[in-house]
Amino acid sequence: MMGGMDIAYISFPTLSTQAGLEWMAMMNSGYFWADYEHMTNTLNNSEIGDQIFAEIQEKTGLVPMCAMYLGSRCINTRAKEINSYADMAGVMLRMPGSEAWQNLGRALGAEPTSIAFSELYTALSTGACDGQDNPLPSDISAKFYEVAPYIAITNHVVDSIIPCINGDTWNTLTEAQQLAVIDAMAYAKEVNDTLRIEAEAEAIAYLEEQGCTITYPDIAEFRANVQQYYADHPEQTASWNMEVYEAVQALAE
Numbered sequence: 001m002m003g004g005m006d007i008a009y010i011s012f013p014t015l016s017t018q019a020g021l022e023w024m025a026m027m028n029s030g031y032f033w034a035d036y037e038h039m040t041n042t043l044n045n046s047e048i049g050d051q052i053f054a055e056i057q058e059k060t061g062l063v064p065m066c067a068m069y070l071g072s073r074c075i076n077t078r079a080k081e082i083n084s085y086a087d088m089a090g091v092m093l094r095m096p097g098s099e100a101w102q103n104l105g106r107a108l109g110a111e112p113t114s115i116a117f118s119e120l121y122t123a124l125s126t127g128a129c130d131g132q133d134n135p136l137p138s139d140i141s142a143k144f145y146e147v148a149p150y151i152a153i154t155n156h157v158v159d160s161i162i163p164c165i166n167g168d169t170w171n172t173l174t175e176a177q178q179l180a181v182i183d184a185m186a187y188a189k190e191v192n193d194t195l196r197i198e199a200e201a202e203a204i205a206y207l208e209e210q211g212c213t214i215t216y217p218d219i220a221e222f223r224a225n226v227q228q229y230y231a232d233h234p235e236q237t238a239s240w241n242m243e244v245y246e247a248v249q250a251l252a253e
Contacts, residue, residue: 001060006169009161010062013100020059023241024052025100030107030226031219032245033158034252036069040193041251043067043160048247062164065185069193070159071135071200075108075152076144078130081215082152085109085225094120094132103236107229108156108222117142124148135159136203137196149212153204154222163188 012027026032033039043049044066053064075082077091088109095105097114105112110131115123123129125147132144133156139145163185170178208214230237 001062001166003166003168005166007163007165009068010164011159011161013098015056015060015162018060021056022239023244026237026240026245028100028104028157028159029230029240030104030156031223032248034223035155036072036158036193036197038252039158039160040067040069042248044189046251048244048251052244056162056164057167060164061167063167063170065163065165065182066189067160067162068189069196070161071137071196072155073133073135073157073159074139075131075133075154075156076139076148077150077152078124078127078148079150080130081150081213082154082217083215084217085222087217092130094123094129103233104157107226108154109225109229120144121147133157135200136207137199140203140206145207145210145212149210150215151207151212152215152217154217155219156222156226 012024015021016023016025016027033042043052049067056062056064075088075093080087080091082088082091086109091110093105093108093110093112094115095101095112102112102114113129115129120129120132121142121144124132124144131148133154134142134144136151139151145151165181173181204214
C-alpha cells in the first residue's frame, strides 16, 4: 500500500484488518464458499466479484488482479473417525489463534484450542489436542497424518489469495502493458488452480497408501450446522456485510 513493493499476494483475513474492509473476515468463515467452483466463479466471473474487488481498490489503493485457489481445509483427528457433524462433539480441535478462527472451531461443533503451528505435531502426538485442520498438502508436508491418521474431507474453508498491484504502479503502465499483466495473471491463475486441485487428489491417494482412514462426511449437513451456528451468534457476524453474504450464498444454489 505504501509502494515499497509493486505486487504481492494478499489474503482476505489480511484485507479485513484495513479500515472499511473488516467485513471481509467472513470470506474465511465456515462454508462461506460451497466449493472451488463457487469461489472462483464468484470472485473472477460475476458482478458481486467485481464489486468486492472494486471495494478493495477503493479502500486500499491496491488493484486486485484475480483470486487464486489456495486449497480447502480438512480435519484430521488422533483417535476417532469423523463421519458426521455430531462426531465433532468433544473434539479438542487446534485452530489458529484469532477470534474468527476460534469461532470457526466452535461452529464446526468442536472445542477449539490455540496452539502454534510449530508445536502442533507434538501436541497431536501427546494428546494436548485431538485434531487439527489444514489443506491436505499442508497435512502431508508437516506430517500431521503420522500422529492424526483419521482424515475427514470436510472442505469447510475454501481458501483463496489475491495478487494485488500498487495503484500508482498500475497507473504508470500503458494500456497494452496493463492488458499484458491481466493476461499473465489469468494464465498464472489457471496453472496454480489446476496444480493445486491435482495436488489435493494426489494427497488423498498418498494418505491412503500411508494407512490413513479417509472419511467423507455429508458436507451439506456440516454446512447447515455451521451456518446455523453463525445465525445463532449474531455478535460474531456483526462486522459482516450481510448483503454481500446473501448475494454470494445465492450463487451457490
